[in-house]
Amino acid sequence: MNREVTETGTREVLAARGLVKQYGAFTAVDGVDLTVHAGEIFGLLGPNGAGKTTTVNMCTGLLRPTAGTVRIDGLDVEREGRAAKRLIGYVPDEPYLYEKLTAREFVHFMGELYGVRSRLDERVEELLNYFGLLDAADNLIGGFSHGMKQKTGLCGMLVHDPLLLVLDEPTVGLDPKSARLLKNTLLTLAARGRAVVLCTHILEIAEAICDRVGILDGGRVVAEGTVEGLRQAARGGSAESLEEVFLRLTGGDEEGLVVEALISS
Amino acid sequence: MNAVAHDAGTVLRLRARILSRLLLPRFTPEAQRVAPYRLLAMLVVGGTLLSLFGITLGHFLSVAFNGQSLRPFLLPALVWSPTAAAVGIFFYAVLSLSATFTYRNDLSLLMLTPISPRIVLADKLFAVSASFSVLMLVVALPDLVGAGRALHAGMGFTIAALVVVLAVPLPAASLAMLLSILVLRWLPPAKARAGTAVIGTIVAAVLSTVAQTFGDVTMRLLWGNVDVVPAVWPGHALVAAADGQIGPSVLYLLSFVVLSLGLAALAIDRAAYLLASGWAVYGEVGRRSSRGAVRMAAPRRTEARARRPEWWPVVRKEWLTLRRDPKLLAQLAYPLLIEGYTFYHAFGNPFTAHPITGRLARFFAASLYLSSSMTALFLLSVLALPIVGREGRSLYLLGLAPVRAGYLLLAKVLFCLAPVVALLEVLLITMAARLLGMSVLQTVYVSAVLVALVTALGCWLVCVGLIWPRLTSDGSRRQVHGTALMVGPISGGILCTVIGFLLAGSFADHSASSLAPYASGAGIFVLTGGIVALVFRIGPRIFHNLLTDDRRPV
Known part of the structure; x- marks a missing residue:
């Protein structure tokens, strides 16, 4: 959160082209193109099994795509992995951390792993303080609640001041105060020129803070644009909320029939 | 009675399905068709290899101790080996059952179903016990068969050995279940498991040291004088079978099996009651460690960090x-x-x-x-x-x-x-x-x-x-x-x-x-x-x- 990034809005921080991931005969992600600019919060929405996590795993270098390329600030994740990874921070939906480290040790460890040389101690203290973890900083992560682990994971992923922050369902398990803090943090990061990719099911959050959203269904991007633009596009602008747009695009508007069938059976 | 049979049937079908998965590397129709033959082949090959090992060991012992009587050496070992195995199984069973009660989340799922908690816990206890019985079949039975051959024991000894390796894990696992339930009320799962591992190591080290220092003397002094202790009944059954005394051997084994089943019933009943009542659940949220923070490594200097690889x-x-x-x-x-x-x-x-x-x-x-x-x-x-x-x-x-x-x-x-x-x-x-x-x-x-x-x-x-x-x-x-x-x-x-x-x-x-x-x-x-x-x-x-x-x- 220290470096200011200029060229906000024009600099392509994440550029994924033709991403495909196949597991045997099953295609989890089928030709996804994504572009996220500096200073932008991009919401990746989609029903369960749509391919969101697979897509972000490929974007962060955690999963090798069957086809397609990912560039982070112009660096190819496959070929220039080390340099590209220095620019990424990723917090998955289940924060699996090292349970036998304390929160402070974990954030230190992540800082050292990412090669943070200067002011690491101060930066760790700042982040722990910012996320309200200072009192628990010397407790083992194994004893933390889900929300505390989530916040510790965030500290670990922000310690190297990434240009691209990817979060998968970041508000799950967070109390309202922490969720508000997280939303403000993401807005601050975007204001300072960082790019944020947010995978979420909670459409209110996407509606509130995302500059653009992409809707994935069946491994394909079925819609992409600003929330307002999607509303306009869906049935000639008759849709009132992102939820309605989402349900129409992903076939979820048939849920009424399903509920009726369940009740009558 | 019908309800019990139905519950037991449901749990057994679930267990059989889980076990069948172990035999299926892939869930294809071809793999499922081949699975029974695969199991049969594994049993035949494994059984043959283990039998050969037992026969070779018996031959080796007979040749190595040619002209000498093996009895003073082997009989005390036969008496004490099932007890030593039971002690080891007890500690491992505590680890396994602590995980069953806490980490593995299928117990809470099963306890929510209308299946009787006693049936669920019986399944868990017998699953743990059976896993040790399989281990004993592979590791201990060939050794016992070898010892039997060296002692020129008959078929009765082999049957007694088979019963011993199948029965010995059950009381050890039952005691472990009772202890796990008690411990998990007072300690969080991770500490309970770590504590058990440490105590197990200390006990093993002490037993090993005592066995090396006073082993022969102690075993010979005690082996004929502690037959009132149930833990040595399987050993006495083996010795009696080796001597061709089938009656006493059956009596020892029968007594041990009845006692084991009684202990298992007690463990299942108490565990079901204590788990269902919430007594055996550690209140992690309300019991933050009073020890507080973990000692942290000393702060490091930035210049030193910059040089690190x-x-x-x-x-x-x-x-x-x-x-x-x-x-x-x-x-x-x-x-x-x-x-x-x-x-x-x-x-x-x-x-x-x-x-x-x-x-x-x-x-x-x-x-x-x-x-x-x-x-x-x-x-x-x-x-x-x-x-x-x-x-x-x-x-x-x-x-x-x-x-x-x-x-x-x-x-x-x-x-x-x-x-x-x-x-x-x-x-x-x-x-x-x-x-x-x-x-x-x-x-x-x-x-x-x-x-x-x-x-x-x-x-x-x-x-x-x-x-x-x-x-x-x-x-x-x-x-x-x-x-x-x-x-x-x-x-x-x-x-x-x-x-x-x-x-x-x-x-x-x-x-x-x-x-x-x-x-x-x-x-x-x-x-x-x-x-x-x-x-x-x-x-x-x-x-x-x-x-x-x-x-x-x-």
Whole structure:
């Protein structure tokens, strides 16, 4: 959160082209193109099994795509992995951390792993303080609640001041105060020129803070644009909320029939 | 009664389905069709191999003790071996059942269903007990068959041995279930498991030490005088069967089985009641540790950090994790304690004893090599084999990091090698130099061989664990696949044997012009160096693939 990034809005921080991931005969992600600019919060929405996590795993270098390329600030994740990874921070939906480290040790460890040389101690203290973890900083992560682990994971992923922050369902398990803090943090990061990719099911959050959203269904991007633009596009602008747009695009508007069938059976 | 039968049927069908999955590498129709034949083939081949082992052991004992009566040696061992097995099973069963009650989440799911909690817990108890019975069938039954053949016992002995290996785990597991329930009220699961592992190690070390110091005397004094203690009834049943006294043997076995079933019923009943009432649940939220914060490593200076290599943070993380894992520390301490005491007991204090010479020196050197290489293999099997799998679901953190896979591998290898090399060099080479009166050059040579062996072993075992990790482990179970548990130690044992022969060859008496000792010495370093080079050639690619492919759980 220290470096200011200029060229906000024009600099392509994440550029994924033709991403495909196949597991045997099953295609989890089928030709996804994504572009996220500096200073932008991009919401990746989609029903369960749509391919969101697979897509972000490929974007962060955690999963090798069957086809397609990912560039982070112009660096190819496959070929220039080390340099590209220095620019990424990723917090998955289940924060699996090292349970036998304390929160402070974990954030230190992540800082050292990412090669943070200067002011690491101060930066760790700042982040722990910012996320309200200072009192628990010397407790083992194994004893933390889900929300505390989530916040510790965030500290670990922000310690190297990434240009691209990817979060998968970041508000799950967070109390309202922490969720508000997280939303403000993401807005601050975007204001300072960082790019944020947010995978979420909670459409209110996407509606509130995302500059653009992409809707994935069946491994394909079925819609992409600003929330307002999607509303306009869906049935000639008759849709009132992102939820309605989402349900129409992903076939979820048939849920009424399903509920009726369940009740009558 | 119908409800009980229905519940039991449901649980048994579930258990059968889970077990059938173990036989099916892939859930294809072809795999399902082949599964019964696969099981039959495994049983036939496994049974034949184990029978052959038992027969060979019996033959070996008969030949080795030719002309002497085996009875004074074997009968006390027969009485006490089921008891010793039960003690070991008890501690492992506490670990397994603690996990069943806490980490593995199917218990709470099953307890929510209308199935009787007693049936659910009976299933859990018998599953744990049966897993130990299978282990006993493979490990203990061939030994007992061999002992029976050496004692010229009849078929009755084999049947008694079969009943013993099947029945002994049940009371141990029942007691473990009762203890787990009590302990889990007062301790969080992780501490309960760590505490059990540490106590188990201490008990094993004490029993081993007592057995070495007073073993024969104690066993011979006690074996005929403690038959009121149920724990030795299986042993007495074996002895009676070996003597051809079928009546007393059946009586001992029947009494033991009835008592075991009673204990199992009591454990199931109390566990069901205490779990359902909420008594046996540790209140983690309301009981924050009063000890408070963990002592943190001293703050480091930025300039020092700037000089550190890329792999350093991973080594430091491994060290912080190891020093807070009492279970792992206990596993590492056990062989060292036993090793140290065995040598002290056998040869006395190395700093005050006179150097050993002649044939005894050769025997001592051979046993020193054997024990030090086996200790290294054991320590590295505990430390190096699961070091990648121990990352578990946190492996993605290393996958995200801008660190080359080669450096990650190097960090893992260095962390495993450093303590093992240091311990073995200090403990064993000192003893060798003192007791064998080796020259400085010889001591340096043997030290170098040991370092080369440990390095090759460590690299190889890390690589095996890298090829077959078990990343979905929740920390309560093994962190590598069964294949790694077979391939790692067996290939490690072969390497130790080959190096042992080469080492012996390099010390062998030859004519002055012979190059054989030098060739043997060079062979050691070529072989170990080749293994290290191979691991660092293929390992980084395997590690990189693991970090970026579909095997890593996401």
